[in-house]
Amino acid sequence: MALLKQMRHLYLRRPSGKAENRHSLLCALGFHKHSASQSPPTVEENVLPGNGIPSAAAVGQDTPVKTLKDMPGPSTVSNIIEFFYRDGFSRIHEIQLQHSQKYGRIFKSRFGPQLVVSIADRDMIAEVLRAEGVAPQRANMESWQEYRDKRGRATGLISAEGEDWLKMRSVLRQLIMRPRDVAVFSDDINGVVADLVARVRALRGQQPDGLTVLNVNDLFFNYAMEGISVILYERRLGCLEEQIPRLSQEYIAAVHLMFSSFKTSMYAGAIPKWLRPLIPKPWRDFCHSWDGLFKFSQVHVDRKLSEIQAQLAAGQEVKGGLLTYLLATKDLTLEEIYANMTEMLLAGVDTTSFTLAWSTYLLALHPQVQQQIYEEVVRTLGPDKVPVSEDIPSLPLIRGLVKETLRLFPVLPGNGRITQTDLVVGGYLIPAGTQLALCHYSTSLDEDTFPGATQFQPQRWVRRDPTDHVDNFGSIPFGYGIRSCIGRRVAELEMHLALTQLIQKFRIQVSPLTQEVHAKTHGLLTPGGPINVQFVDRQ
Amino acid sequence: MSVVSATYRLHSISKRFIRSLSAVSAHNSLKTPSTRHRVEACIRNRQFSCYPRALRSENKVTVSFINRDGEKVTVKGSPGDSLLDVVIDQDLDIDGFGACEGTLACSTCHLIFEEDVYKQLGPITDEEMDMLDLAYGLSDTSRLGCQVCLTKSLEGMTVRVPESVSDMRQSDFGTTSSSS
Numbered sequence: 001m002a003l004l005k006q007m008r009h010l011y012l013r014r015p016s017g018k019a020e021n022r023h024s025l026l027c028a029l030g031f032h033k034h035s036a037s038q039s040p041p042t043v044e045e046n047v048l049p050g051n052g053i054p055s056a057a058a059v060g061q062d063t064p065v066k067t068l069k070d071m072p073g074p075s076t077v078s079n080i081i082e083f084f085y086r087d088g089f090s091r092i093h094e095i096q097l098q099h100s101q102k103y104g105r106i107f108k109s110r111f112g113p114q115l116v117v118s119i120a121d122r123d124m125i126a127e128v129l130r131a132e133g134v135a136p137q138r139a140n141m142e143s144w145q146e147y148r149d150k151r152g153r154a155t156g157l158i159s160a161e162g163e164d165w166l167k168m169r170s171v172l173r174q175l176i177m178r179p180r181d182v183a184v185f186s187d188d189i190n191g192v193v194a195d196l197v198a199r200v201r202a203l204r205g206q207q208p209d210g211l212t213v214l215n216v217n218d219l220f221f222n223y224a225m226e227g228i229s230v231i232l233y234e235r236r237l238g239c240l241e242e243q244i245p246r247l248s249q250e251y252i253a254a255v256h257l258m259f260s261s262f263k264t265s266m267y268a269g270a271i272p273k274w275l276r277p278l279i280p281k282p283w284r285d286f287c288h289s290w291d292g293l294f295k296f297s298q299v300h301v302d303r304k305l306s307e308i309q310a311q312l313a314a315g316q317e318v319k320g321g322l323l324t325y326l327l328a329t330k331d332l333t334l335e336e337i338y339a340n341m342t343e344m345l346l347a348g349v350d351t352t353s354f355t356l357a358w359s360t361y362l363l364a365l366h367p368q369v370q371q372q373i374y375e376e377v378v379r380t381l382g383p384d385k386v387p388v389s390e391d392i393p394s395l396p397l398i399r400g401l402v403k404e405t406l407r408l409f410p411v412l413p414g415n416g417r418i419t420q421t422d423l424v425v426g427g428y429l430i431p432a433g434t435q436l437a438l439c440h441y442s443t444s445l446d447e448d449t450f451p452g453a454t455q456f457q458p459q460r461w462v463r464r465d466p467t468d469h470v471d472n473f474g475s476i477p478f479g480y481g482i483r484s485c486i487g488r489r490v491a492e493l494e495m496h497l498a499l500t501q502l503i504q505k506f507r508i509q510v511s512p513l514t515q516e517v518h519a520k521t522h523g524l525l526t527p528g529g530p531i532n533v534q535f536v537d538r539q
Numbered sequence: 540m541s542v543v544s545a546t547y548r549l550h551s552i553s554k555r556f557i558r559s560l561s562a563v564s565a566h567n568s569l570k571t572p573s574t575r576h577r578v579e580a581c582i583r584n585r586q587f588s589c590y591p592r593a594l595r596s597e598n599k600v601t602v603s604f605i606n607r608d609g610e611k612v613t614v615k616g617s618p619g620d621s622l623l624d625v626v627i628d629q630d631l632d633i634d635g636f637g638a639c640e641g642t643l644a645c646s647t648c649h650l651i652f653e654e655d656v657y658k659q660l661g662p663i664t665d666e667e668m669d670m671l672d673l674a675y676g677l678s679d680t681s682r683l684g685c686q687v688c689l690t691k692s693l694e695g696m697t698v699r700v701p702e703s704v705s706d707m708r709q710s711d712f713g714t715t716s717s718s719s
Contacts, residue, residue: 130675130703134638170640177642179666393665466663467679472672480673481645482638489643489666 156343254292400458449474622684641685
């Protein structure tokens with residue numbers, strides 16, 4: 001009976017997925033081998049028997065729903081070789097593409113005891129995300145939880161689950177998710193952008209050619225850290241100064257340690273606890289970097305709290321932003337505030353800086369596209385006007401630039417979900433509690449959704465009119481729905497304002513020092529080598 | 540897992556944010572008269588509505604919703620209220636509606652308008668268009684309910700709630716999006 005119900009369910013849901021399976025798989029293949037997309041279909045990933053367009057009878061009565069056992073995928077041994085011997089961890093995004101070509105748009109992999117079902121299909125991803133309940137779970141965050149238990153810390157938005165998560169999300173999204181709420185940070189961010197521009201001038205002045213900024217990601221890291229701190233802590237940290245204050249330096253070191261231990265400690269969630277005495281370093285580094293991150297947040301939160309208390313004691317009116325509000329309303333406990341400030345800061349620095357670094361690199365590689373965007377900026381703002389958030393709707397190519405950068409280099413090449421109910425996806429019954437990997441990197445490069453998928457075309461995102469819609473589940477770099485990136489609008493504002501001013505003021509060129517830069521996965525999708533670019537004054 | 544129903548949650552949160560203007564100090568060690576000012580200062584536009592409630596006239600606007608099962612429900616809302624406000628305030632039972640509480644992170648408050656009404660609606664932002672790209676059953680006259688505010692000129696309009704994937708799932712697998 002249950003099976004019947006599932007079959008009916010499958011039938012009902014097919015119209016949304018329709019006949020795209022065959023076509024888009026071929027196009028995905030065509031991504032690596034362009035000529036292939038022209039050749040007649042030879043490979044067919046049939047989710048359903050027949051021609052891929054199900055009839056009610058075929059689906060509703062005759063087609064059995066397949067189980068995980070039937071699902072193709074790499075063997076455990078080949079996965080171990082790929083990841084541990086061939087260092088597949090740094091190529092997860094490429095392996096994702098290869099596996100989706102080899103095994104189809106839904107396949108299973110084993111990482112030790114962990115079974116993962118990967119979904120590299122726009123429509124199936126849409127089905128999964130649209131079916132979410134009120135508190136979706138991303139992944140097993142046991143190691144994060146364990147650290148927090150050990151130190152008596154609270155969980156934040158990344159590490160919390162269920163009702164704990166929902167409570168915090170409900171509070172925080174009312175503060176920093178709505179575009180119009182975030183727009184008020186425009187002036188604060190512009191203060192940081194002014195320092196970024198000054199820093200570009202200072203750094204290039206230190207080079208023999210007077211133009212090159214070496215490893216532009218370091219610069220953007222400091223920009224992103226300064227930007228997010230202004231919003232989270234209502235405080236400038238001095239990350240864009242010549243001499244970075246000691247506390248900020250310590251934090252930067254902790255973040256770097258966190259990411260350098262990512263590979264070993266995050267994925268080594270697969271390493272069972274009993275192995276820790278034998279291989280103690282990953283877990284030690286993991287705890288150590290969290291200590292650093294929490295310490296930093298705590299110092300800044302405590303400082304704000306004492307400022308508020310002092311102002312109140314003096315009978316002054318207290319005004320403030322996000323942190324002041326949280327401390328005043330106590331919608332979250334102090335520990336929850338520490339944890340969320342820590343996790344939001346961690347989530348808001350590298351993600352933004354990598355995207356800005358890639359944007360800069362892509363602009364430098366494509367001078368004509370850059371010129372087009374420059375002309376739009378100057379047409380809209382003139383050569384000097386500082387853009388504010390209200391100007392962004394008049395700069396569709398700036399928005400397109402960020403979207404296109406994130407399509408080509410989605411900072412999170414895959415996202416996780418643990419299914420909360422039994423689902424039928426792609427013809428397979430996936431039981432509740434299964435770890436899904438949504439393969440955004442693969443779908444972003446799907447020729448079917450994005451013609452000329454490997455090309456950098458910010459223009460593709462510009463709408464002709466408000467009814468010009470694209471089904472863009474293919475590229476959802478911030479995720480979708482109730483558990484999507486809470487910092488999305490903040491990140492967009494930081495990137496839009498910074499890129500607009502950089503393009504307005506400088507012609508960005510590839511430095512002769514830069515080799516071709518490929519992406520590598522290191523927790524996030526990062527530039528695999530230093531991006532050195534020249535900033536030439538426009539005036 | 541027992542989770543509070545989405546509708547109830549939305550309701551309580553929207554109320555809470557309005558309430559917090561005056562009642563922020565109930566369990567607050569920072570309780571002083573100036574606390575209220577500060578919170579007002581930093582809350583900014585933290586209600587669902589497009590306009591402050593004080594600006595609304597008492598003239599209500601009549602709106603009809605055609606539910607997913609074809610049933611027509613007619614309710615009244617205040618000018619300035621968003622259609623999401625109306626759904627919450629009137630306790631309309633639309634499963635999964637407004638999951639992100641009007642923060643433009645989902646498209647679950649997707650509504651379909653009559654063409655002449657659609658043309659009268661306020662301007663559409665880029666962020667709303669991006670979210671509509673991800674709406675199920677998108678039409679040329681689709682908008683997000685959280686972004687459309689009532690005005691007197693919309694009196695008597697009818698909006699349709701599009702069918703959703705989760706409807707189908709619900710009939711097959713039981714409730715997935717809320718339980719209370």
